Amino acid sequence: METTNLNKKRVALHTLGCRLNFSETGSIAKGFQERGYEVVNFGEPADVSFINTCTVTDGADSTCRNLIRKAHKASPEGKIVVAGCYAQMDSERISKMTGVDLVLGTSEKYKVFDYLHEEKEEKVHIDKTATFYGAATSEAEGHTRAFLKIQDGCNYVCSFCIIPQARGRSRALPIDEAIKNAKEVVANGFKEIVLTGVNIGEYEANTGERLTDLVYRLFEIEGLERLRLGSVEPNTFTDDLIEAFKSSPKFMEHFHIPLQSGDDDILTLMRRKYNVAYYRKVINKIITEFPNAGIGADVICGFPGETEEQFQNTYKLLKELPITHFHVFPYSSRKNTLASRMEDHIQHGVKKERVRTLTMFGEAKLEMFSEDQVGSSSEVLFERQNKFGYWEGYTRNYVRVYLKTSADLKNKIRHVYLRDYVNGRLMGELLN
Numbered sequence: 446m447e448t449t450n451l452n453k454k455r456v457a458l459h460t461l462g463c464r465l466n467f468s469e470t471g472s473i474a475k476g477f478q479e480r481g482y483e484v485v486n487f488g489e490p491a492d493v494s495f496i497n498t499c500t501v502t503d504g505a506d507s508t509c510r511n512l513i514r515k516a517h518k519a520s521p522e523g524k525i526v527v528a529g530c531y532a533q534m535d536s537e538r539i540s541k542m543t544g545v546d547l548v549l550g551t552s553e554k555y556k557v558f559d560y561l562h563e564e565k566e567e568k569v570h571i572d573k574t575a576t577f578y579g580a581a582t583s584e585a586e587g588h589t590r591a592f593l594k595i596q597d598g599c600n601y602v603c604s605f606c607i608i609p610q611a612r613g614r615s616r617a618l619p620i621d622e623a624i625k626n627a628k629e630v631v632a633n634g635f636k637e638i639v640l641t642g643v644n645i646g647e648y649e650a651n652t653g654e655r656l657t658d659l660v661y662r663l664f665e666i667e668g669l670e671r672l673r674l675g676s677v678e679p680n681t682f683t684d685d686l687i688e689a690f691k692s693s694p695k696f697m698e699h700f701h702i703p704l705q706s707g708d709d710d711i712l713t714l715m716r717r718k719y720n721v722a723y724y725r726k727v728i729n730k731i732i733t734e735f736p737n738a739g740i741g742a743d744v745i746c747g748f749p750g751e752t753e754e755q756f757q758n759t760y761k762l763l764k765e766l767p768i769t770h771f772h773v774f775p776y777s778s779r780k781n782t783l784a785s786r787m788e789d790h791i792q793h794g795v796k797k798e799r800v801r802t803l804t805m806f807g808e809a810k811l812e813m814f815s816e817d818q819v820g821s822s823s824e825v826l827f828e829r830q831n832k833f834g835y836w837e838g839y840t841r842n843y844v845r846v847y848l849k850t851s852a853d854l855k856n857k858i859r860h861v862y863l864r865d866y867v868n869g870r871l872m873g874e875l876l877n
């Protein structure tokens with residue numbers, strides 16, 4: 446008898462947080478599909494609602510709790526699985542919420558199928574052994590870029606960060622296995638891979654193999670047309686990496702180098718492994734080799750004790766450097782971190798104002814960068830057609846482009862003339 450969608454089990458997945466989490470949800474979604482589930486939008490009635498959580502800020506924690514309520518409302522009879530970083534850190538509170546059936550930590554989330562099948566009494570499953578589970582975006586998620594996980598965990602002790610507690614010690618995937626996963630992703634139709642991890646600059650320290658060698662091997666994969674690099678800590682960004690990127694047009698000139706603060710004293714308190722001068726040197730090296738690069742940076746506003754002058758130092762540095770994509774966060778106190786025990790926590794209103802100032806400044810810088818692209822051309826990988834009929838995709842240096850055509854551009858790479866910048870949008874025209 447033919448199986449119809451009506452009698453297929455349905456799973457709704459939602460991801461919070463970083464690209465790494467997205468790649469992991471991708472693999473889990475694929476696992477559900479292989480077991481006969483249909484993937485539906487989160488919030489629709491489903492037999493299983495799976496939330497892959499984040500705990501970087503208390504905002505992420507409360508979003509997770511809202512999603513649990515939403516899932517329960519949509520499917521009062523359905524099972525709710527809460528997994529990942531927040532689940533790892535606050536399992537007790539989550540397990541008491543109405544409707545929650547399973548709470549799975551950062552390693553246990555990959556075993557969701559076993560736990561659903563077993564119907565055990567025990568709701569909470571947290572393992573602290575930090576096994577490595579490879580992951581990659583799957584077609585089930587409808588993405589066009591594939592996030593390929595090559596590393597997990599972190600051995601650093603940045604004073605504000607809870608990730609080492611949530612995800613454990615740093616570990617990474619050997620080159621051969623990463624290449625095997627990358628080939629699978631390409632065979633599934635993805636043209637672009639984004640290398641992803643918590644701290645991918647530590648790749649060599651974990652595997653004994655060089656990240657640059659992985660990059661060279663990835664360039665050789667037939668059918669892989671674009672490679673992007675996820676976030677890399679400034680202290681692990683090497684000249685060899687730049688040389689590797691220069692060796693292939695498959696590399697997209699787009700970088701993400703976390704800054705966190707532009708003040709040396711705050712960087713020390715944060716226990717970051719670089720100072721402002723070093724960060725400046727890294728960015729200048731990048732821009733010397735890739736003058737039109739898009740460069741992203743994470744920044745935290747209102748770290749304990751941050752004075753107005755120290756905040757201004759961050760502002761000035763961001764003004765001086767060719768950073769184009771700002772990722773601004775208010776400092777959020779996380780339990781059991783060094784910073785949570787520091788004095789002089791900054792008032793909520795002050796943090797909010799500093800975030801607002803930097804966010805607005807970041808938007809203005811991205812606008813200027815986008816305007817600078819007008820009159821040039823770039824290859825664009827198109828992702829989707831919006832409701833106004835415009836196709837949307839990203840340039841090599843990560844600027845979103847809008848274009849109207851009757852052709853189907855989904856998952857196609859096209860050479861595009863960047864014609865105009867109108868109402869905050871970079872408009873393109875197809876070139877042959």
Ligand code: SF4
Pocket residue numbers: 599600601602603606607608609643644678
């Ligand atoms: S490098 Fe620092 S901020 Fe990043 S995950 Fe490790 S401890 Fe956290």
